[in-house]
Amino acid sequence: MALRDIIGQEKAVEILRGCMERNRIGHAFVFTGDDGIGKKLTAINFIKTLNCQNSREALDVMRDGLKDKNSFRITDHALRLDCCDQCSSCLKINKLFYPEALISPGEKDDDLRSKIYLSHPDVVLAIPFNGEIRVDITRKIEEFLSYKAFEGRWKAVIIDGAETLNQSAANALLKTLEEPPEQSILILISPRPELLPKTILSRCQRIFFSPLPINKMSALLEDKSDSKNLQPETAVILSMLSGGRPGLALNDELLEKRDSLFLSFQQLLEKIDEDPWEEKDSEDEWFAWVHLWLRDIAVLKATGRTDLLINRDREKDLRVISKKAELHDILTLSNTFSRIRDSLRFNLNKRVVLYHTHLLLKKTFGGSGA
């Protein structure tokens, strides 16, 4: 994997390449955009490129203005500003895609809480533990940056899920973000940058990542899962469902997940039977899905057209539900739900949310219908 293999984020990649081309690389970036669209992928490949042992030569060539005759072979623009994905530096950094493998056998939860992950001596990855990044991690990052580079040219820090930096961790990071040591680069990755303190955002260069268009997604899906014989129709549904996020669409269980949650949604319309949200993040996930379904229900109500649906394959069920309520009420419900979803991070009581949701659903769809 290299920068050239990243699909659909041409703009972001172009900006980063521009930095490298002009040799003016910002010291701090925030990569923002939905989950699963390639932020971390881009960040890691960007750093691979900066530290790549083979592209070093190419970058130097560019700076020196092609003095060396032999270097004419490296004329392809894309090749010059990309990693080789073969040198030991690239291979080491690649291991950051699987941070679990970088945990030593003896490490306990307490150690993991403040662990930073390294697979290359000059590249650090920080990820939240139990939904939080603590100040110990910021301190370790500071210490890491206080040394000169071990083998690469750049020292890099990637903070994935930067919105989970707790207050003291974020504050401790400010000084480093504003004035990092030489040859250092920090990349903060966050799907919800609005949750980051303004003081952090103002110290970083923002790079936006956008969801992929449906046609690119479908092509990507068919390409990636050629062995599994993906039907074109399924590919389209998957790309619609995932909202243009390859990370989600490539998950094998996306459709099954949708179906099981949809079932629990249908049940909740009738009665509270069992807890649909057993795991920690499942509440948020459930509301995200419900948002999609309410959208489809509203679309059916307003237009009656099937081709505008996201969940095309569940048209029948959706149509049944849509008949039970007015368009206006469906939209109001959707708004209320997204407010609830926003408040989830304040640790709402699960039982209360469940009953409230059920009541709202009942109120909207439980009547005699239109």
Next chain:
Amino acid sequence: MKLKVEREELQQALQNIQGIAEKKTTMPILSHFLLKADKTASIIATDLDIAFTGPLKAEILEKGSLCIPAKKLFEIVREVEDKILLESQENNWLKVSSGKSTFKLMGLPEGEYPTLPQVNRSEEIKISAKTLKTMIDKTVYATGDSDTRYTLNGLLLHFLPKKKNIELRVVGTVGHRLAFIAKDIIGKVAEEKKLILPKKAAVELKRLLDENEGEISIGLDKNHIFFMVEDIVLTSRLIEGTYPNYDQVIPKDNEKKATVEKVAFTKSLRRTSIMSREKTHAVRFDLEPGKATLISINPDIGEAREEIAVQYKGEPISIGFNARYLLDAIQIMDGEAVGIEVQDPLSPTLLREIGEEGHKCVIMPMRI
């Protein structure tokens, strides 16, 4: 890779790297060492702060390299009794056989191990092991441990070019105290160089110097410093940043100069500091012509008072110190007497080793 090695030789080599290979868990591979068998065999271990490269006397039957778990192999080597045969097999397995026992250890490929920088020999600097050890000893105590000002967690190595040789100045400080030592050493540098050596590296280097005598050479590059003792190379990463201007801190013309006998002064400092507060170790030092009185008062416990003889002719002065700082600085001095130079109760005090002009300590007094 296949090589045959004497048990004692391997045990000694592994002993040398235990301290480095075990320490950190940030990267699982750091608990391994890299064994390289080319024309000769060598052992490489690093914890990313420092790296140790040493030779291994072995009979090489097949060339190759492998990362081997340091602790496990060490335990094996300690227990077996015969010559040891190390043999790499498919999928990075290592077969260790000795006498009738065989072990299989899971190794990792060389490519995953941090790549060590090439030793830079362009500016070779030479220094005797003893001198360097003294210089580290006399300064390292004053460096910070985990100060947030990271530059202070190391020793400043300041190389000043002179006509024929180099002046090396080593400085350690945390802000309240500073230790300084300067020596002329052999070699040539093109320009003035200021490097910050991490404290951990300094301590590890000292251990290495303890075991070796004679001359060691120093190599420098942009990010690293190399210490070469015979066949062993100790590589250290440097700390980024600018070291405080130490020259400004060292007082040049303190007027009140006293001399005191080292042993007697140390002993009475120890005695009086028994009564001082645990946190501050504050001791008052009343200087008068011919004698000094050390006083510590702790309202919760009591007080202590002791007189010692000093050579002093100026006006009386009373000044407060952290007894621990004084003790640290004096204990490390070699001469029989210590020079104390004071200006006033709140400005920096200079301690000198009588007979060793290059060594100076600065201690900030306390308000008492």
